[in-house]
Amino acid sequence: MLRRIISERETELPVLTIGRLLHIAEEDKRVISLGPGEPDFSTPKNIIAAAKKALDRGYTHYSPPEGRSDLKEAIIKKLRKDNRIHASPDNIVVTTGSTEAIMLALMCTIDPGEGVMYPDPGFLAYRPSVEILNGMPIPIQLYEEDGFQLDVERMEKSIIPEKTNAIILNTPSNPTGTVFSRKVLEEVAGFAIEYGLLIIADEAYEKLVYGDAKHISIGSLNGMEDRVLTLHSFSKTYAMPGFRLGYAVGNEKLIAAMTKLHLFTSLCAPTISQVTAIEALKGTQEPVKKMVKEYDRRRKMIVKRLNEIPGFSCMEPKGAFYAFPNISYYRMKSLKFAEWLLKNAKVAVAPGTEFGRMGEGFIRCSYATAYPKIEKAMDNIERVVKRLR
Ligand SMILES: Cc1ncc(COP(=O)(O)O)c(C=O)c1O
Numbered sequence: 001m002l003r004r005i006i007s008e009r010e011t012e013l014p015v016l017t018i019g020r021l022l023h024i025a026e027e028d029k030r031v032i033s034l035g036p037g038e039p040d041f042s043t044p045k046n047i048i049a050a051a052k053k054a055l056d057r058g059y060t061h062y063s064p065p066e067g068r069s070d071l072k073e074a075i076i077k078k079l080r081k082d083n084r085i086h087a088s089p090d091n092i093v094v095t096t097g098s099t100e101a102i103m104l105a106l107m108c109t110i111d112p113g114e115g116v117m118y119p120d121p122g123f124l125a126y127r128p129s130v131e132i133l134n135g136m137p138i139p140i141q142l143y144e145e146d147g148f149q150l151d152v153e154r155m156e157k158s159i160i161p162e163k164t165n166a167i168i169l170n171t172p173s174n175p176t177g178t179v180f181s182r183k184v185l186e187e188v189a190g191f192a193i194e195y196g197l198l199i200i201a202d203e204a205y206e207k208l209v210y211g212d213a214k215h216i217s218i219g220s221l222n223g224m225e226d227r228v229l230t231l232h233s234f235s236k237t238y239a240m241p242g243f244r245l246g247y248a249v250g251n252e253k254l255i256a257a258m259t260k261l262h263l264f265t266s267l268c269a270p271t272i273s274q275v276t277a278i279e280a281l282k283g284t285q286e287p288v289k290k291m292v293k294e295y296d297r298r299r300k301m302i303v304k305r306l307n308e309i310p311g312f313s314c315m316e317p318k319g320a321f322y323a324f325p326n327i328s329y330y331r332m333k334s335l336k337f338a339e340w341l342l343k344n345a346k347v348a349v350a351p352g353t354e355f356g357r358m359g360e361g362f363i364r365c366s367y368a369t370a371y372p373k374i375e376k377a378m379d380n381i382e383r384v385v386k387r388l389r
Contacts, residue, residue, distance in 0.1 A: 025348035034365040039239035044287035050279035067094025084220035098233040098246035110135040115164035120356030148176040172205040175364040177317020204233040205320040213318035243273035298367040305378035328361035345380040
């Protein structure tokens with residue numbers, strides 16, 4: 001008889017409700033899903049052609065654990081031009097999506113009991129990743145009245161100085177769509193210096209910014225190059241999430257440590273994806289511009305429509321592809337509200353609590369869905385919420 005199969009570590013992790021809701025949404029064809037966190041666009045044609053060519057040329061073997069040198073060369077150029085980050089090959093490890101980079105970064109930075117600050121509401125992988133490693137998750141509470149920007153005064157109150165090693169930032173942010181301003185990033189940089197913290201900057205949505213918003217990499221600020229580990233992804237910018245490709249840029253020692261552990265998590269990022277990604281970086285950027293333009297069009301519409309629904313109020317997101325309306329007027333838990341919308345409006349959204357306790361009273365609506373579908377979803381919600389008032 002087996003003594004035990006499933007570890008306590010696994011058992012204690014919370015079950016995500018988003019999976020269940022999306023499953024129901026998939027089964028019922030009448031449901032419009034504003035749930036997904038991935039682009040609805042097909043991967044651009046030039047990238048698909050490069051992938052086919054790579055297959056024909058036999059790129060079906062392992063790569064070096066740190067990543068192919070031709071891809072790293074293209075990444076170095078992109079980092080210099082787009083992020084103002086100056087890197088050498090030893091500063092980069094190519095990973096199986098940025099999800100793996102988050103885990104590798106934490107594995108290299110914290111021992112059991114050590115703390116990591118992370119945004120709440122924030123991307124749902126941060127807290128569990130710290131918990132899996134028996135670290136101490138320290139939420140940084142973000143408030144709607146601050147536009148969900150980080151606030152160093154509040155951070156001062158939650159840090160446990162002797163126990164905290166790192167802080168995770170995410171700009172543009174999932175689920176709030178907030179883009180951190182230069183001023184905020186400079187303050188956070190000062191905070192990290194004061195407490196000797198590593199900053200893990202998750203920039204998966206770096207290209208999805210709108211209007212006058214600008215994406216700034218905190219790793220490009222003066223004196224921050226060795227204190228920041230920047231994580232990038234091909235999933236959102238190039239609509240290639242299934243290729244599972246990302247990379248981390250930072251201090252040589254940290255990158256060497258992550259590369260060492262990479263051998264035991266996935267050995268290397270998929271070779272086919274790495275060869276393909278060279279085309280993504282070096283080829284035409286027109287498809288990216290088109291996608292961003294269309295996201296922006298949807299963003300404007302969904303924010304306007306959400307704010308017209310009685311009891312909803314939605315801050316204008318400046319980045320990513322999410323709107324995060326406040327629905328606290330209805331005095332329902334956000335999970336209950338999401339379930340109610342699914343049943344009555346046939347619209348799937350993610351409850352705000354999926355992204356942390358501070359997400360209570362909010363729902364996340366992804367606009368990585370066709371424009372007419374979003375319009376229909378708004379019509380449906382508008383019609384049914386009348387019953388709740
Ligand atoms: C903020 C954020 N970081 C990282 C990821 C993971 O992306 P990847 O596909 O590169 O693993 C996501 C995916 O939704 C995300 O929202």
